[in-house]
Amino acid sequence: MHLVSIVLSGGAGTRLWPVSRQALPKPFMHLGGSSLLQQAIERGQACGAGATTIVTNQDYLFLTRGVLGGLSDPPQVRYLLEPKGRNTAPAIALAALACAQQYGTDAVMLVLPADHLIPDTESFVACALEAARHAQQGQLVVFGVPPTTPETGFGYIEVEKASRNSQKALRFVEKPDLSTAQQYLATGRFYWNSGMFCFSAGTLLQAMKDHAPQVLAAAEHAFGDSTSQDGVTRFDAHAFGLQPDISIDYAVMERATNVTLVPAKFGWSDVGSWPAVAQAHPADTSGNTFVDADGTEFAAVETTGTHVQVESHTPKVVATIGVQDLVIVDTPDALLVAHKNSAQKVKTVVDLLKERKHESTQLPAAVHRPWGTYATLKEESGYKVKRITVKPGQSLSLQYHHQRAEHWVVVQGMAIVQIGEEEHETMPGQYRYIPLKEKHRLTNIGKDELVLIEVQCGAYLGEDDIVRLADVYGRA
Amino acid sequence: MHLVSIVLSGGAGTRLWPVSRQALPKPFMHLGGSSLLQQAIERGQACGAGATTIVTNQDYLFLTRGVLGGLSDPPQVRYLLEPKGRNTAPAIALAALACAQQYGTDAVMLVLPADHLIPDTESFVACALEAARHAQQGQLVVFGVPPTTPETGFGYIEVEKASRNSQKALRFVEKPDLSTAQQYLATGRFYWNSGMFCFSAGTLLQAMKDHAPQVLAAAEHAFGDSTSQDGVTRFDAHAFGLQPDISIDYAVMERATNVTLVPAKFGWSDVGSWPAVAQAHPADTSGNTFVDADGTEFAAVETTGTHVQVESHTPKVVATIGVQDLVIVDTPDALLVAHKNSAQKVKTVVDLLKERKHESTQLPAAVHRPWGTYATLKEESGYKVKRITVKPGQSLSLQYHHQRAEHWVVVQGMAIVQIGEEEHETMPGQYRYIPLKEKHRLTNIGKDELVLIEVQCGAYLGEDDIVRLADVYGRA
Known part of the structure; x- marks a missing residue:
């Protein structure tokens, strides 16, 4: 067969x-x-x-x-x-x-x-x-x-x-x-x-x-x-x-x-909503389920039947007091607090946010790209801080920006940073500067994930200020 | 009189x-x-x-x-x-x-x-x-x-x-x-x-x-x-x-x-607990109160009598569904979800976290110092990203670190960065590198707040790796 x-x-x-x-x-x-x-x-x-x-x-x-x-x-x-x-x-x-x-x-x-x-x-x-x-x-x-x-x-x-x-x-x-x-x-x-x-x-x-x-x-x-x-x-x-x-x-x-x-002679769930996710995790004696991110701490007081799930850029504590049968899902850019009986209505919220064109329905807090991911850690007037990851062997497009300069610090993995016509091997703890309008490209030459902290400086920092000169993913 | x-x-x-x-x-x-x-x-x-x-x-x-x-x-x-x-x-x-x-x-x-x-x-x-x-x-x-x-x-x-x-x-x-x-x-x-x-x-x-x-x-x-x-x-x-x-x-x-x-012929509150904070804010037609941070978005579905308050490094949406009389307070390092009737028991959580020596009971997500504030945006193996603010005219101690180098990008305000014996005027968009064991000092010479993004790189990144050589606040 x-x-x-x-x-x-x-x-x-x-x-x-x-x-x-x-x-x-x-x-x-x-x-x-x-x-x-x-x-x-x-x-x-x-x-x-x-x-x-x-x-x-x-x-x-x-x-x-x-x-x-x-x-x-x-x-x-x-x-x-x-x-x-x-x-x-x-x-x-x-x-x-x-x-x-x-x-x-x-x-x-x-x-x-x-x-x-x-x-x-x-x-x-x-x-x-x-x-x-x-x-x-x-x-x-x-x-x-x-x-x-x-x-x-x-x-x-x-x-x-x-x-x-x-x-x-x-x-x-x-x-x-x-x-x-x-x-x-x-x-x-x-x-x-x-x-x-x-x-x-x-x-x-x-x-x-x-x-x-x-x-x-x-x-x-x-x-x-x-x-x-x-x-x-x-x-x-x-x-x-x-x-x-x-x-x-x-x-x-x-x-x-x-x-x-x-x-079916096996346990099965179509994981259709948050209560189904909760059921897929072992509960404590009060029926609470916690999905652990690194460094997350839970403190539940008089809490029963509640599901808590956290994704965070930095260690976070979640405390619940006097609540029953809630779903609490916290991510860097969106927090959901719903009663389990209303969990089907999450769709209503998503529709509401789509109407308001809120990004949290489209992009996750860590945006996935063919080469890896990026997440915004902080954004204020004049600057933006991003954490960028690049998969082994992958490469961002050769690109430049009209309105922003970029400061790059490699913090994990090994990179080749092309600036203008020059290529620079860049190791953890090393820094590169990408001037305004200078063409540049980031490539992971290591066997592990490359992690880079980028500080963008400029008057306009939208994702659309990008001119792609060459791209291995056909986006140029 | x-x-x-x-x-x-x-x-x-x-x-x-x-x-x-x-x-x-x-x-x-x-x-x-x-x-x-x-x-x-x-x-x-x-x-x-x-x-x-x-x-x-x-x-x-x-x-x-x-x-x-x-x-x-x-x-x-x-x-x-x-x-x-x-x-x-x-x-x-x-x-x-x-x-x-x-x-x-x-x-x-x-x-x-x-x-x-x-x-x-x-x-x-x-x-x-x-x-x-x-x-x-x-x-x-x-x-x-x-x-x-x-x-x-x-x-x-x-x-x-x-x-x-x-x-x-x-x-x-x-x-x-x-x-x-x-x-x-x-x-x-x-x-x-x-x-x-x-x-x-x-x-x-x-x-x-x-x-x-x-x-x-x-x-x-x-x-x-x-x-x-x-x-x-x-x-x-x-x-x-x-x-x-x-x-x-x-x-x-x-x-x-x-x-x-x-x-007293005036409205008075000792703001003793979260419900009192809620009462101090105008409610929507469902009795919900929202305390706005920049860029925060609320989506409340079948929600009544609920207080939502958010502090976040990046814009965040908070959605609530099918909940009544909750207090939801979200900060970068701690999230509280409590029923209003249990709001007095927040103290129990704080005691619990103190026992576990959790920092969130001591330090706020943005730690205040005599010279300004700092907040951690991201921490992983080998590096830490901080946002540092310095008040006009203020100065951090002259210091060095045994185990970490620091990359500094000034993003708002004007700084003097002393590295070794040299002083460098540093404007928004400009970068300075602080090598391992090199003495350095950051001073705000502008009229506005100075904001700096710091990427620390090293094997050990604890706050206690600091040798203060001189300090205007008497901490050397």
Whole structure:
């Protein structure tokens, strides 16, 4: 059997603001030591998938490559880069076409959203292998999660018997209201639709042909208009955009008759909101969960059921007194204090801030670039202080600024600083000055991350005062 | 009449952590545009006090002078510097001795704690002048605040008639329990003891002689052992420490028979806790209060009765969802989230953090020094980034460090940077390098504040790696 994991790396995770942002969405959020995306990739590898296809927005290519670069044993990866967000039906159709082309229609696709949390890999692998066996027999397999609460945020799948064995899926139903969900729960015959699937490329394509021919046709058209290089497939934006914006459930699963449900025998969370994040962490005796940043200190007095999570440039103490069931998420540029019961409304805040064009919905406090990151430590009239990191072997564009001079102090790692035509090796504790209008470039020549403190001085310090003369990322 | 305002600048304001800290206590907290201490000084001036005596801990001299330096029309000030905290009886006794010596026993003392909020100066002045008239007739005057709630955190004063006119104070009572406070409130004959007083120096000294001769004797002894220079009186620590730690209420007011109560006809708050701070700010239609820092943005969804206050190195957004009656105070190194009903327990957190020796109870995020301030913007292995401010005309000590080199960029103001034997005029945008073990000194030669960004590089970056060769503040 040729098993390919298909990682759908889409979810914006708006309800996980201020950690999840447009430029650094939920798959890149760290939970339990690594990013959710990394965990999805490794989950596929654990099942024996030698190759991974990652379907993601083109804006996230370098971030995704960063995650892959951090793996000790990275899989062979093919990227399908979406020019814009589309739903799961087009994403899976394109992945199936790519998979069939590359590995044949018998190849088995294990479809894994990149923003799920499954702590027990061993149990997951057992279920996935069972799913793969059904897939080899021409079944469309969906992983159903035995519901523990009458959740109204998930779709449900009905089966015939209240049993924990794999069986035919009778019916897919949309997110129910509470009383319907309670009825579902009582019967023992309903599962949460996890959004994880398994089928052969051939079975999926045939099912699409039968039940959603227009989706398949549009995908074939987009795939025909794509270009591939070094494992990266890019689509023509227009052809891609002609694909209908519908889910695989709606397009195929609800209509097909060869659908098998494999019950999840592992803990699962789609980490849909902050209370779900809290649940993923061990609680103290009062039900409080703390996510530690270096140097963070917590002092909780008469506090119960509260989740505290901190990212800070400098060590910070968080004290809570007389509060219950709160979510407190503190980042350098945004603080959220919400009741757990209102955690779904984080989206409302994000919408509000988007209306006000507030940067905190777009950019994280540490902005990621192909070469590394930058974060503003202080900004006042006439100057700005930034912490800049550059990945090993990476380089910023050769650039100059009309309105600012820059003072650079390398504090960690090794750099080559080009100023004008000269290149200067620069070690920790060494300083370089970039005069106004002088072309310059920063390159990490070490094996470790390069960290630089930059003090910009000038009357105007906007990010748009940059003239790029040369750029290895094609931005010049 | 010679009116002298006596500003008692003591209150630690532990319950106002994390804004109030040991090194920057409550009198220095800004509320309504200026510090509470400044407001107390100006309140005295508004009553016609030409001279002000400030009784404060010797550690706060430079901070207090900083407040005075910011006044457009500073009064003539005499400082009585306490080597350690004592209660109000010794403080007022010493002030009376100083006052009698300098202006004679007929001088009228208007005693004003430095941590009260009284928005309506005009009404205050009217009451104070009435108090001063009683004082001239040999009365010990106390300002009583008509109670609006059965507050258990204040002492009460009983009068004979439920009237809003000045009358004889019959009895001082300690902080009551709730039911007693409710009874007091019902009678209309009880006032909150505001801690503000008015009497002539002679009347007070006579009352002390009659009712607390040991307090007076100890104060006379301490005053005899003091030295005065340029309006600053310093006490011998031993002699000062021999004074009993008791309040003026207990030592004198409760025992004297010539006590007049002047009812406060002005809004008054002792700003004892965060809810009191909230009350001092205008609320939105949902009862929320926001204290704005530059660039701060608030997004409140389904939030009522909540106070949000932010200090941040960079612009920050604070979002609240589904919460009621919270206090949220965010500073660069400490975040407090408390229910208003638990606001008194902030002290518990401070005690807890003190036990853990957490700096956030001692030093504010921006540490004040005689010459200015410093704040850490970022600290990681091998380096630290600081923002340093120097007041006009001020100078850091001539110093060197064993284990760190420093990169300095002046970003605002004008500096002289001494490195070795050389002095360098340094303007905004200019850089200086301080090598390891090289003596150096920073001086503000401009009329405005000097702001410097410092990048320290070295294996050890503790504040104690400093060798002071010369210091205008006597710290060498």
